[in-house]
Amino acid sequence: MIVQVLLVLAALGALVYFVRLAHNVHIRASKRIAFFAFIVVNIYAVLRPDDMTWTAQQIGVGRGTDLVVYLLVVAFVFGMLNTYLRQREISNHLTDLARTVALRDAELTNRDRGLVTEPLVTEPLVTEPQSSQTRSSKTQ
Amino acid sequence: MANDDTWVIIPVYNEVTVIAQVVADLHTTFRNIVCVDDGSTDGSAAQIATTAAHLVRHPINLGQGAALQTGLCYALARPGGRFFVTFDADGQHRVADAGRMVDAARSGFADVVLGSRFLDQHEGRPHRVPLLKRITLGLVVALSPVARKMHLTDAHNGLRVFNRAVAGQLRIRMNGMAHASELVSLLARSSWTVRELPVTIRYTEYSTSKGQPLINGINILFDLAVRDQR
Numbered sequence: 229m230i231v232q233v234l235l236v237l238a239a240l241g242a243l244v245y246f247v248r249l250a251h252n253v254h255i256r257a258s259k260r261i262a263f264f265a266f267i268v269v270n271i272y273a274v275l276r277p278d279d280m281t282w283t284a285q286q287i288g289v290g291r292g293t294d295l296v297v298y299l300l301v302v303a304f305v306f307g308m309l310n311t312y313l314r315q316r317e318i319s320n321h322l323t324d325l326a327r328t329v330a331l332r333d334a335e336l337t338n339r340d341r342g343l344v345t346e347p348l349v350t351e352p353l354v355t356e357p358q359s360s361q362t363r364s365s366k367t368q
Numbered sequence: 369m370a371n372d373d374t375w376v377i378i379p380v381y382n383e384v385t386v387i388a389q390v391v392a393d394l395h396t397t398f399r400n401i402v403c404v405d406d407g408s409t410d411g412s413a414a415q416i417a418t419t420a421a422h423l424v425r426h427p428i429n430l431g432q433g434a435a436l437q438t439g440l441c442y443a444l445a446r447p448g449g450r451f452f453v454t455f456d457a458d459g460q461h462r463v464a465d466a467g468r469m470v471d472a473a474r475s476g477f478a479d480v481v482l483g484s485r486f487l488d489q490h491e492g493r494p495h496r497v498p499l500l501k502r503i504t505l506g507l508v509v510a511l512s513p514v515a516r517k518m519h520l521t522d523a524h525n526g527l528r529v530f531n532r533a534v535a536g537q538l539r540i541r542m543n544g545m546a547h548a549s550e551l552v553s554l555l556a557r558s559s560w561t562v563r564e565l566p567v568t569i570r571y572t573e574y575s576t577s578k579g580q581p582l583i584n585g586i587n588i589l590f591d592l593a594v595r596d597q598r
C-alpha cells in the first residue's frame with residue numbers, strides 16, 4: 229500500500245534528519261512551517277472529515293480517522309526527537325556552566341589548602357570550540 | 369619525585385569508603401592528583417579534602433565523562449603537566465600499572481597508552497577477569513567497529529595515559545558512561561599513536577558492586593547512535 233511506503237519514509241526521514249543534520253536557521257524555519265501546516269491540516273480535517281476519508285482511500289488507508297492517527301504518530305515522533313535534542317543541548321550548556329563554576333571554586337579551595345601557589349589564572353579555563361555555540365538553536 | 373610532570377585525574381562519585389586510601393596509594397608514586405567530586409552525596413568531598421589531592425567539586429552530578437573533562441581542564445591549567453592519567457576511584461586499578469604506562473608514554477611508546485585487562489593472557493599471567501564481565505566487555509569491543517579497527521582489546525578500561533598534546537585537544541561531550549566509546553572513536557579519527565599495555569584489575573566485592581551492569585550497554589549504544597555530528 230502507498231500509505232505504508234509513505235509512513236515508513238516519513239519515520240526514516242525523521243530519524244536521518246534529526247541525527248545527521250546540524251541545526252541551523254533553515255531547519256528551524258522549516259520545522260515551524262511544518263508545525264503550522266500540521267495545524268492547518270488538522271483544522272481542515274475537523275471541518276471536512278469526508279475529504280480526509282477521500283484522501284485516505286486514495287493512498288490506501290481505510291478511513292480518514294486512520295490517516296489522522298498515522299499522521300499524529302509521525303508528528304509525535306518528530307516532536308519527541310526534537311525535545312530530546314533540545315534537552316540534550318541544554319544539558320551541554322549546563323555542563324559547561326557547572327564546569328566553569330567547579331574550576332573557579334577549585335582554584336580558591338586548593339589555594340587555601342596550600343596546593344596551588346602559582347598566580348591566579350585569568351583567562352577562561354574552559355575553552356569550547358566555536359561550533360557548539362553556533363548550534364544553540366531555539367526549537368519552536 | 370620522578371613523576372612531577374604527571375597529573376592523575378580521578379572522577380569520584382560516592383566513594384567515601386575507599387577514596388582516601390586510593391589517593392594515599394597513588395601519592396606514593398604521583399605527586400599531582402586531582403579528584404573531581406561529581407556531586408557526591410556521601411561526604412566524598414570532605415574525605416578528599418583530608419588527602420593530598422587537589423579537589424574540584426561539580427555543584428551537581430553530571431556523569432563520569434564530564435568529571436574526566438573537568439579534571440583534564442583543571443590539570444591542563446596547572447603549569448608543568450606533560451602526562452595525564454585517568455584512574456578509577458573505586459580502587460580497581462594498580463598504581464604500579466599506572467606508573468608503568470606513564471613510563472611507556474614518556475619513552476615515546478605512544479601518544480596515548482590504554483590499559484587492557486585482556487592482554488594478560490598473552491603473557492601467561494593468571495586471568496582474573498570474571499566470566500560475565502569478560503563477555504560483556506568482549507561484546508562492547510565486538511559491537512564497536514572502531515575499536516576493532518584499532519585492534520583494541522578493552523574499550524572500557526578506566527586507566528589511560530594521554531600526553532599533553534592529546535589531553536589539550538580532548539573534548540568529551542558524552543557526560544555519562546558512553547565517553548569511553550566516544551574516546552575510542554575520537555582516537556581512531558586522530559593521527560595520534562595509540563597502544564595498549566596489560567594491566568591487572570582488582571575485582572574486589574566493592575568494585576564489582578559499582579561496575580557497569582550489562583544493561584547499561586543499551587544506554588551507551590543509544591547515546592552514541594543519536595549523538596549529533598560536531
